Amino acid sequence: MPWSLHALVQAVILGVLTGGVYALMASGQTLIFGIMKVVNLAQAAFVVLAAYLTYSLFTLAGIDPFLSILITTPILFAVGVAIQWTLLRVLRPEDAAELSLLVTFAAALGLEGLLELVYNTTFRSIQPGYENFSWTVLGYQVNMVRFFAFLLSLTMLGLLYLILHRTKFGRAVRATVQNPMSAQLLGVNPQRVAALGFGLGAATAAAAGAIFGLISPFNPGSHYDLISRLLTIVVLGGLGSIGGSIIAALVMGVGSAVVAALASPIWSDFAFFVVLLLVLLLRPRGLFGARVRGAI
Amino acid sequence: MTAAGLLRAVIFFGALTLLPFVFGEQWVLNSLIFTLMYVGLASAWNLLGGYAGYPSLGHAAFFGVGAYAIAIVFENSVGSGYPPFFLLPLIGLATALLSVPIGWVAMRTRADVFAIVTITLLFIAQTLAFNLRAVTGGAQGISVAVPPFPVETYNWPFYYAVLALLALAMGISFYFRRSKIGLSLSAVRADEDKAHGVGVRVTGVKLIAFGASVGLTAMLGGVWAYYVGFIYPQFAVDPLVTIGMVLMAFLGGRATLWGPVIGAFILVPAQQYFAYEFGASHVYLVAYAAIFLIIMLLLPRGILPTISDRLRMRRRRRQGAQAKSHGAIGGAK
């Protein structure tokens, strides 16, 4: 295999840029887990939904994908709140442990089916014409869309941080994550926090979806592959730690890009599944995470 | 075993055993083979996800193990056609035994972490099926040789094989309910730490459930591979197969004997019918998801337990009403 420093650095650049996007996608899922202790298996489906919405806005109304984020974010927020309100809130607490996983998976399947009905299974991609443009920096190719996507992810993550640490809502969320009972005693409404928190987690998928649609062809079934990566990132980074999931996303992005470029693409995700398995079994909290319900 | 229970079992298995002689159209048997296969799978899943309370979302991995085992051994020849069936018990036993270490490690986690662990196992199994091309044929797939069964009764051996495995699954399910193992499992399901504290042999019992569940699943996978004749990684290790099993067990009622049976008998023919008559399977995913959600929200315990609960309540209400009227008469003395 062509092991050269140039190839390695190029792969690392690709991996970092991609990792940033995965970090954005994973942050929403991490947030949801932190608040509700629910592993949202529909997060990837939210991203695909957002990609389709962005696609339609672009092909029907000519709206640039980066601009359409302003439209898709509130839509995804509403979808998240709706799903939490109708499906998850009504689960009885004793069932919630196993059922929430299955409910979110069923929601993912339902979204996939609906998208299939509307768009059928043809692969789509969003092509505003500039998506292939790359700058040449010191002999390395840096794709413009991915670079802006990376910046966008940083911005959104920064916004998320501000919301969580500087707003009343954010404080309520963090209090609920740390100690639900005390939070409730202090006047925080757990139902509202859960619903809005789920909505916020879903909203992050809007920007992620726009980027996803620009970078690669997608169809309704794309969420399977995506959810396996997200799960790996979220668990490795610590179910509940956003900072941890960002680091895990970057590690995974770089690792898988390097393996795919310099070794064998068919094994590039395998190592992560094995690492994920080991981490789950030895350290169920993940590398940085808080205590996880359901693990010893 | 109650007389009613015995009667139910006799009628059910008797009818199914005699069916090929009475109404043995090939297409009917074909439909039943897939249906009964899912009944067996749902019952097998139930042993782990229902009785033990460990909801596995990765069972399809073991289905694939059994499927590939048969395909690899019988790729080129099946002799008289019966050797693969004879190998099945060995495959089931081997899978059960070899899975014990996996189960032991996996079941140190609980609930949703366990579910994620099993999903990960599924992805690992599927990746191996794709990548170990020399062994599994990879994406090209691998064939199972064609058995020399006569055309008129070609489906019969497969039908009886699946029926036998179903009987085995339900037999084990029945045994779990009636024995100390079942009692221990329900203690584990309710509150594992407490059960452990009280002295229940938690690990042993969990591993028995795990082994039985995956062994049965692997055997059914083996029959499936033999019947379809040519298998690919994405279909032998298919997340939708797991979802199907889980959905059927949920629909009919987890931790019951007949629940998975009812669930499968409702869902499988319905899906086949819709796909064949209306080609409406783009609605298939939405329908699956909708049913899943409806069950979980309205019938969280499944059909069978909900029905038996309602019957019990009605009986109690009737007894209460009778007692009241008797009491009134008596009290009016």
Place this chain on the structure above:
Amino acid sequence: MRLLKLCTTMAAALVVAGAASAASPPVKIGISLSLTGDFADPGKAAQRGYQLWAAEINKAGGLLGRQVEIKVVDDASSPDQVVTNYQNLITQDKVDIVFGPFSSLLTIPSARVAKRYGYAFIEPAGGGPKVFQQHLDNLFFVQPAPVVKGGDVFADYILALPADQRPKTAAYAKLDDPFAAPIADYVKGRFEAAGIKTVYDQTYPSESADLTPIVSGIAAANPDVVVSGTQSSDAFAQVKAMIQLKFNPKWLFMSNGANSPTEFPDKVGAKNTEGVFSSSDWYPDSPVAGNKEFIAAYIAMYGGSAADIDSTSAEAYSAGMILEEVAKKTGSIDNATIIKTLHNGAWHTLVGDLSWDADGAPNGEYLLVQWIGGKMLLVYPASVAQHPPIAPKPAWGG
């Protein structure tokens, strides 16, 4: 006396009329297609081809005087369902003939069902190597050659170049799929035997959304020629990755995706198609006899233009043509007759004149096409080429 004669005449007339309609019940043809699921688009294209053929032949009086009825059922791209479908079609609906489903994946399990009941299996879409390794004598693949030889004609072209103009190094990027990867492997076999060094040879999984890491690995190896075993969406993804990484090999061959007259320029940008090679069995300007009539009839039934026609429709139509020719030649459409007859001689279709070996593999060659001036043109062999091939490949449009 006259009354009796009248009655007998009437009775005789009734008997004859009855016998005539009893003698021409419709020919029922059963087909399982992927109308939903992963293969839905080509599945629907195949359906259009079959239905067009049925409409045309019924207009011309039917098959041996009998009207043709096509029953299409959906298998949702699932092997379990396809087995069920053919069992139902054959034993429940008791169709007279079956045609094959879409894709090698579904072809093998269903061909076995057909073989069990003695049905001929004319199929337009299952041509991966394993299909022919099943040694099914009832199977006939309606394309010029087994799919694995899709790159054969490209190899012919390259190896026919004078030694100083040939590529020295080659990269092989393959989709992990029964159709795609074997094509590149086959070309690799021929290239290595001729001394072209392999500097990159990797397979990527079929759900890979992002092919830029893989292409960056190819670029790092700096090959003269890139041979890609692809389906459609990954072909487009490869091209886009190459543009982004500013990598332009001297020759680029993509087994699929780049042979779609409308999708390829649409997905990668019209200015980026120049110089890309692919192979095809049918294209709108094909000079094969009957093609113009097919295109006209297609447009009359479905609208659009010739460029919108998917080659899968032409392949499905060709399956019908073969059946028609057997009927004409032997006067029978009994399955045993079909199987015996098709193993001899050549049969005319929209994808060329086909003949098969004992395992159902066709004995012909694909066509080498290249994108020149924004159009897909036949470039090799020279005797049928519309334009000589251009090399090296021009730079990407961006």
